[in-house]
Amino acid sequence: MSAPSPSSTPPLVRLHEVRRRFLLGETAVDALAGISFTINSGEFLAVWGPSGSGKSTLMNVLGLIDTPSSGEVWFDGQDTRGLADDALTDFRGRRIGFVFQSFNLVPVLSALENVMLPLQIQGVPERQARGRAAAALDEVGLERFHGSRPDRLSGGQRQRVAIARALAIEPRLVIADEPTANLDSDNAAMVVALMRRLNHDKGVTFVFTTHDPRLLDQVDRRIHLRDGCIESDEHSA
Numbered sequence: 001m002s003a004p005s006p007s008s009t010p011p012l013v014r015l016h017e018v019r020r021r022f023l024l025g026e027t028a029v030d031a032l033a034g035i036s037f038t039i040n041s042g043e044f045l046a047v048w049g050p051s052g053s054g055k056s057t058l059m060n061v062l063g064l065i066d067t068p069s070s071g072e073v074w075f076d077g078q079d080t081r082g083l084a085d086d087a088l089t090d091f092r093g094r095r096i097g098f099v100f101q102s103f104n105l106v107p108v109l110s111a112l113e114n115v116m117l118p119l120q121i122q123g124v125p126e127r128q129a130r131g132r133a134a135a136a137l138d139e140v141g142l143e144r145f146h147g148s149r150p151d152r153l154s155g156g157q158r159q160r161v162a163i164a165r166a167l168a169i170e171p172r173l174v175i176a177d178e179p180t181a182n183l184d185s186d187n188a189a190m191v192v193a194l195m196r197r198l199n200h201d202k203g204v205t206f207v208f209t210t211h212d213p214r215l216l217d218q219v220d221r222r223i224h225l226r227d228g229c230i231e232s233d234e235h236s237a
């Protein structure tokens with residue numbers, strides 16, 4: 001049997017007319033006002049826009065943490081509306097890695113133990129989890145810091161641990177919400193360059209949000225959000 005042609009491969013993620021409405025007393029706020037787009041496997045995509053434009057809400061919806069008020073989110077060809085809570089948690093845990101602005105590392109655990117955590121939650125045996133976590137830390141250049149607790153690491157190193165933790169599960173998609181917001185400009189550029197290299201060399205698909213227009217030079221595609229709408233969706237030449 002021949003391999004499917006690229007055109008028959010479904011996008012990794014497809015959003016169709018996604019609306020996320022929050023109620024503030026009597027007032028309804030559409031954080032996402034009915035947006036549609038697709039993400040293909042292997043993309044390196046930034047979502048940017050002013051504060052309140054809907055970036056975090058979009059990351060939560062893409063990451064299957066939040067459910068739209070209306071519209072469809074398809075992931076890996078699966079309509080996620082059909083998944084019950086437990087199935088959704090499992091689906092997310094196996095396919096999506098998360099990187100957060102505030103790193104979200106467990107302070108009493110070493111870098112290695114932090115990276116092992118999502119694997120152990122998935123039931124990966126300890127020996128195997130240790131090996132995969134060590135490889136992920138090596139991949140982000142932290143060979144010498146496996147045993148370090150987060151408080152012994154710089155901000156840039158902590159974010160690299162968080163990226164290793166996201167990668168360890170071998171996700172289909174890594175979602176990073178403002179991964180550089182707590183870093184100085186050198187470390188911010190380094191973290192984006194690291195994500196870029198992992199995208200390029202390993203084919204990891206990244207979507208991240210940023211306020212920093214300087215980081216947009218390094219992406220293949222940028223979606224500009226304003227008031228919950230897509231103002232532009234540009235691909236680099």
Ligand SMILES: Nc1ncnc2c1ncn2[C@@H]1O[C@H](COP(=O)(O)OP(=O)(O)OP(=O)(O)O)[C@@H](O)[C@H]1O
Binds near residue numbers: 022029050053054058
């Ligand atoms: N849980 C919530 N309850 C009520 N309103 C919310 C909630 N989450 C977000 N909103 C509103 O939705 C809109 C979009 O918020 P969101 O956090 O997605 O924007 P953002 O672009 O990520 O902003 P920032 O850059 O400041 O993080 C805002 O008007 C916000 O007040």
